[in-house]
Amino acid sequence: MIGRFCCYIEKVFDFAQQMNTLRDARKRPRIPTASLWVSVFFLFVLRRGSLNAMESELRWPRRLERLVGTIKPSADRMGDVMGLIEPDQLRERLCRINHRLGRNKVFAKGGYLRFVALDGHEFFSSRHRCCPGCSQRKIKIRGKKVIEYYHRGVVCHLVGFDMAVPLDMELIRPGEGEVITAKRLLERVIRNYGRFFDAVTGDALYLEAPFFNFCIERGKHAMAVIKGDDRALLQDAQGLFANMKPGLWDEPRRKIRFWDAEGFTSAQGVKKPLRVLHTEETITRRERIGKKWIETVEDHRWYWATTFPLSQLPTRQLWEIGHRRWDIENDLFNTLSTHWAMDHCFKHESTAIVNFVLTLFIAFVLLQSYYLRNLKPQRRSHLTLIGLANELHLSVVLMTTRPSWLDRGG
Secondary structure: OHHHHHHHHHHHHOHHHHHHOOOEOOOOOOOOHHHHHHHHHHHHHOOOOOHHHHHHHHOOOOOOHHHHOOOOOOHHHHHHHHOOEOHHHHHHHHHHHHHHHHHOOOOHHHOOOOEEEEEEEEEEEEOOOOOOOOEEEEEEEOOEEEEEEEEEEEEEEEEOOOOOEEEEEEEOOOOOOHHHHHHHHHHHHHHHHHHHOOEEEEOHHHOOHHHHHHHHHOOOEEEEEOOOOOOHHHHHHHHHHOOOOOEEEEEOOEEEEEEEEEEEOOOOOOOOOEEEEEEEEEEEEEEEEOOEEEEEEEEEEEEEEEOOOOOOOOHHHHHHHHHHOOHHHHHHHHHHHHHOOOOOOOOOOHHHHHHHHHHHHHHHHHHHHHHHHOOOHHHHOOOOHHHHHHHHHHHHHHOOOOOOHHHHHO
């Protein structure tokens, strides 16, 4: 299985060439950068969880030599060198992989518009160790205030598809707000991905004039959740919708009433009128409790603001995208934090943190692509993505006669 995976990523994504051109800041390295980075890459592919766990795998004679080379790095060396690689090198490789997926029509069935979601995530925190890139906050422990050091970042993620497709990430600097970091990240994403997406969506934090104008000036539509009764836009929309007859449609186990109007100018500072969509959703949930099926009914209310005109994006599609924004939480953050050790502190240094997260993104995208595009449906029906990673780990032991795929790429 591991040999088949390596052949796939080499044939489709030219992986060996991208790996062998990586460079770091060392003058005369004893261990090639490619061997160090590919060790970290397979740490995530095989779900080893930590550098020490990967080092224990590398210590076995001839176990991973056909993947990482004969000179195997230690855990400390992997962490040190990941802090010496320029992150833009890994961003470029992630960009190439995502563009290759686009050319291979992976995103062709998602409609003619593509949306990316921006959201912040806290990677880890410590009350003992810190670095120059740490943010600080005071928390109460047993009635005493102590300083906690933490690292947060903003991730840009393509939403609306079966695959979780992270595009890029940026760490939040000390004393900096999430939206400021998001604009810096989005500037680079637009430069690297160009026409790869059409609109940006975010939570209520992103509903501010500077961010919406930032997107408008760069030819991208923006969409955000509206929260807070003190917002003039929300009050204006509520007053208008109170005199409008709602529309109605049904989804499986869900009834939706909606109000959709455009031309709102009460969002102070935004360069163009906004459109507001309001929905009232009645959801029927059925679950088994105590050998009995119990049905519960939940009511939810949502407000979204967007620069999309009604003529360009119908109400139902706007509603779908509003809820698909949660893809970045459910399919990316939760999955990678729970099963791929994204929130583990591999090396407490800003550059290393970015490089570890970008390497994880590369490994996760390639794993998903192999799972969805190479494995047969009959095989996938009995194998989850986590199961695939476990199968790859088990097959490493049996990889004794297959020639090295790294040598073919060099």
